[in-house]
Amino acid sequence: MSSSAAPAAYPTGPAEGPAPSAASGRDLRLDLFRGLALWFIFLNHVPNNVANWITNRNFGFSDATEIFVFISGYTAAMVYGRQLNGSGAIVTSARILRRAWQLYVAFIFLFVIYLAEISYVVGSFENPLYAEEMGALQFLAEPDVALVQALLLKFRPANMDVLPLYIALLATFPPILIALKRWPDATLGASFLLWAAVQVWGFNLPGYPDDRMWFFNPFAWQFLFAFGGWCGLGGSDRLTGLIQSRAVLALAAAYLVVSLLVVLSWWWPPLEGFVPDAVGEIIYPISKTDLSPLRLLHFLALAVVVVRLVPVDMPALRWPVLRPMILCGQHSLEVFCFGVFLSFAAHFVLNEVTGSLTMQLTLSLAGICLMVALSALLSWYARAERDAAARRMAERLGSS
Structure with a gap:
């Protein structure tokens, strides 16, 4: 990946184990921004939490989801593209599908444990509002039907x-x-044309209950995933000249400023007139479900600016203070699932104990620390497994 056109963010997905270290030539920006996205997702999943005001969703049209999907595509192409060259299409396809199956099993496991957590709180505190907030009412009403729909990926509780x-x-x-x-x-x-078709006709996959659709329309979000894959297979190098252009940088920065003012106008009355009614009729709604053009452009503009400000060889990337974020980025599946549990637990404490500012900040910091602790534990275990495998190999070679 080139130092200039490389993406600014990225979450693990296809990789079969922890990411290589910086010494092996890995772009640390990938794990760094992936970890940051996971922290932002956790904070955004805790309602009535002042700490989520620091997340990027409050400063522009896009949020951590764009980071997650783009980098997932980038990583998938980078990892499996190399395997495709060495192992062929059939073996590589089997490995990709195996990884998809692992993610599916993780989803079912998360679904069962998450619903158990919600159901326990609802029953113990006799407060059905938790089930309503977390989108679990259908499960409590028809658990057999809801479970089948979850297996089909049609029923998904909040977060x-x-x-x-x-x-x-x-x-x-x-x-x-x-x-x-x-x-x-x-x-x-072709991927872009499919995304554009969604913007015109709005087709989507059905969800559960029957009046719902997928919150993240895969026919739209596939473009960001495919664009990440295109970049991961060398497209980022071809974009170097474009990203290094001062004119492109100026346009990207200007778009970020305008989007910031638009978002601030939603919360700050003095800026309500910043978006004229005629303009509002054109740009609204800014659909997250269908990855609206304004969200897509905002992510691309943000990526351009971040890539310019954070070069691949930036010494700060190796500062110890950034290591926790990088660790989380190297174990995104486990950290994401853990964050879902933690976000509901934090929501429960804020409702049942106290919603004070001190508690909001304490729970936010504690949740991030626990996510870092999990990623550190997983990294330690992976190193122990590698060391044990190396010793076994040495013993076999010594005895032969």
């Missing part, structure tokens, strides 16, 4: 929508990867 989206994108990735390797520009163009 779990990202994982089914990623499962769908990865499960359909084998033919896309092959096409990206052979016809990268044509494949990206």
